[in-house]
Amino acid sequence: MSRRSAYRPPKIPEMTIRRLSIYTRCLLQLEEDGVKTVSSQELAERFNLNSAQVRKDLAYFGEFGVRGWAVVLVGFGNLGSALFHYKGFTRQGFKVVAIVDENPAKVGREVERVPVIASRDMAREVKARGIQIAILAVPVEAAQAVADELVAAGIRAVLNFAPTRLRVPRDVRLNNVDLSIELETLSFYLAKSAR
Secondary structure, three states, X not given: OOHHHHOOOOOOOHHHHHHHHHHHHHHHHHHHOOOXXXXXXXXXXXXXXXXXXXXXXXXXXXXXXXXXXXXXXEOOOHHHHHHHHOOHHHHOOEEEEEXXXXXXXXXXXXXXXXEEEOHHHHXXXXXXXXXXXXXXXXXXXXXXXXXXXXXXXXXXXXXXOOOOOOOOOOOOEEEEOOHHHHHHHHHHHHHHHHO
């Protein structure tokens, strides 16, 4: 028996085939609305579908896109707000699902359907949602304490924008982005090339 004849395509359940028409209709609507990419979760929420079922159904037809990652954004000042509104994260499969801030005027409201929660609720929210990635945009004096609390809540990766070097356990991935250092580096090369 040849290899070609040994291959058997997976049997696709009839209900999955029926749901394909629903998915097609939903995707056509999204395309008409100008949406270029969509996660199974967003598709499910927008059209009242079950995201797990969407993923299971589409898995019969191979891999699509990138796995989505839920992210918590801690600090919603100027930098935090700019990071939240950066659309590149969503295009790459990162979705901010919770915003944490200390400002009572911000806590309790939603920004583009994402809840703003108080820091006292941060650990509970991270655990409840199974969030593994955090973006830290807090003042330097709060950064280490916030990082410690995030790690204790189960965060496995931190993108730190506070201008300080944080200490985290070895099994937690930490990337530091210090905008001042980046500008100093650029100015060094400019000064060097001007000589």
